[in-house]
Amino acid sequence: MKRFSWARYWSVVKKEVIQIRRDRPSLAIALAMPLMMLFLFGYAVNTDVNDIKTVVWDQSASPYSRELAANLENTRVFQVVAHVGGYAQIEAMLDDGSADVALVIPPDYARKRDRGEPAAVQMLIDGSDPNIARTALSNAQLIVQNRAVTLVQERMEKEGMGRFEPSIELDARVLFNPNMESIVFNIPGLIGLIMQNVTMILTAFSLVREKERGTMEQLIVTPIRPLELLLGKITPYVCIGFFSFCLVLLLGSWWFGVPVKGSVPLLIALSVLFLVTTLTLGIFISTVSRTQLQAMQIAFAFILPSVLLSGFMFPRETMPLVIQWLGGIVPLTYFLEILRGIFLKGVDLSALWQDTLGMAVFFLLFLTVAMLRFRKKIE
Template structure:
């Protein structure tokens, strides 16, 4: 071996730094990804569940019931912002996921409290998310006990008596997932996440691979038109997406014992809409990335926020408003509401039309943008 040369070493070092600086997408990802990961994990990974949207049916309409609602709001665990006048309306709020908790106060609540008896309220909890359900049940039990205890203590102390042991009892019922199994919550969400990750990665890699091998230039000089080339490249991934959807659906149904309560044809129809959106995202990535490594890095930039901000793991209600807004830019956020609504609640388009419309806007807008950018790159 020859003697170590600092001149040759510095020349190689300078050359590598020059190549790294010229590769601006990789430099941007290397600098931006750690910051993004720290911010996302720091704010989105929050196991403390609070400010859950809550619907209230106050049949008592008394000062005591209003005190109970104020106590629920002051706890910061629940946000009783919706008020209804019947079980049908309560069911619609829970089915549509506008509310995660329902508090039902009976007509004689005020008389029970005034009479120093044990008052009872009913609480319905959306059990499709076990984490939120457990937190809501614990919060209502605690707030109900504390509020009732304080009220009774004050009144009975004035009368010279002792307060009862349980001034306010809470009867809790869990809807959609009575056993609060995490598997029931996770399996439908995994369907959307798997479809997104597999299709986006395969689509972007396929296009970039053509660039790296030089076959894209060969296709350009042929009589094949851009629309024909794009559709010919993308349609096989639609087929792969349906195969993946069918596989995970069958495994979820028969292996994990999580059958869909709603319409399977509707699930496939809305999954097609989601697939078109993800294909467009994969096509956009392929028009920007120059290498498969860059395509993988950009796909990771999509996957990581989707896991943290879409509601796949952590309730979106616990996130800061900014992160909730960023999560609203992810197609997976709306597809998770759709797939969990069909799987766990058995709802149809009458409850899922809003998410379907938003997903349609994503699909059309992203596909048109991807098609124009793809055609421009070919030209």
Template sequence: MKLNRLFAVMRKEIIHIKRDKVSLVISFIMPLTMLLLFGYAVATEVDHIPMAVLDLSNSHESREYIQAFQNSLYFNPDVYVENVGELNRLLDEGKVRAGLIIPPDFSHYKEKVVKPFLKIDGSDPTTARTALSSGIMVSQSFSNSLLKEEMSSKGMKIPSFGVDLASVVEYNPELNTQVFTIPGLLGLVMQNITIILTAFALVREKERGTIEQLVVTPITSAELMIGKLLPYVFIGYADFLMVLGLSTFWFKVPVKGNIYALLLLGLDFIICALAIGILISTVVQNQTQAMQGAFFILLPTVILSGFIFPREQMPEIVRAIGDIFPLTYFLVILRGIVIKGVDVSLLFHQIIIITAMSLLLLFAAIARFKKRLD
């Protein structure tokens, strides 16, 4: 082996690396960003579960009971509602993961057995299991303290009073993990495929030298971007129908809500994801950079969108970063329609954001391409 030839090859490769500044920057930024984001976002323990409270007793005793849930650190009983309908709506929207209903006669727990009721959102089995076991534990601890007090004052007679917490798991009573993961996988797979498809759309033209031919034609930037996008819309939507059918018939995860709304909103999300790929394609110079850019978007969404880990457990700044990804909102739509069967009106916020993102990303791609033509 000749060292001079070896160093010549090394020098040539260093020159290539210096010229490919985008790849060089990504190679340093990506591991740092991933470590920081995943280090804060990946949390296996579940605590501070958002809880709504319907306190029909409104007594000193009921407030002590609520405080016991607060003190456990497993629950955040910060939302108070006036009726069961409002509590159910918050569960449907995913704004709370548990709902505690305290009966009107709760203040008489020293005279008889009272039965508060805990409703749990079972669409995320990990959070639901923690809520179920923790809720029973908190209630039993609260009741046991009463029993000890009474038994110490009246001998060893077992009193016929106390708090007997009843519970029910909504949407996914069996706590089947597959019911939670399959709709999430549907969104994740579609995002990954569609972004990668269009991330290479303009790059191929640049590498083949055909981009100059497009520049000299009367085609406008908008016509070029939309023309590039539309064929992939059909491909992406065909993939969506195929994966949805596989989820329903093979994995036995039925769509409980409006299937037509899901089909329409799936199209909206596909356009949004394709627009991300198109925007990446206008920024990068070659297919290697396109792949790096695509993965720079795709990897954080696995962790930050709520696909695996509950977003409620993430720090606010990390949760805010997850808010910029369309998949975060589409997962709420998927799980809302597929698992919970909620009305589309409850998903209006997510629909508006995905639609707005689609338009914004497409306009950004058009503007970016115009700038590169100047």
């Protein structure tokens, strides 16, 4: 059995580099697409809800009612866009989307406030977007509850009963992302998603391109072994992918202000492992495809489930157990844990060894299967 030859390996690498240099559109896509996708998704994928369009029907028209509306708007969660005079206008604005929330203050609101009686206000919420609806409801409840506690405290002080002290207090501290900004959570995930998509698509066409151009016959008559050919084809794309990774990493940290709290060398090392894993996956796709169209279809058929199952958009803990298992066969699942662990928590390899091992297993698995499927002969 022939041993691995570095000379044959480097010959494949040189051949692939020449081919990439001649295919300038693909090279431009490999370098420009990550930046474009980072800007696009970085601003588009945002789960923070601010400036919820709110209309107010103030039937009380008193300083108290204006104060309540101002309390909502001062949170910057609500934005008062109009004052209306009835339910018909509220319904029309909720129907056409010009308002998401309506605050209805009854005529007796000020009178009940003066008498110290319970005063009820109504909030109508458009529930077609659950994220906006939940944010509006929770924030409105907090504002009203806080205002109610303040009123009780003022009344007790006026009556000489002393200061109101709540029986239970919550001392909460938010770690790793104190401001709870979604962009801090999304940017590391976007880096992994972008690198997977770009590198996998590029290499998915590699062997298929050889078949369509008729150059596979030249490889068949050479003594190159499958491992030498596959690794030789992957190597140039590792360099391209690593350069693209450095670009999006710098852009994510500088432009979007998401610093790396952990070890940068560890992040780079594990990112290289992820790159070779996705590149090997692309090579595997090219071994099971007969045309570049088939390779593209298979690649995109893998991309969408990886977005949904990896935890990029939705928490995996809320998914059914079977779906969580399916997510476990997606390499991006492990890389997202690594990215967010190093970016946000600053953890080291002792906390990430399981995810690192998972990626290494997938790399060896994809490489082995691709080698077994590759045959140096024309079917």
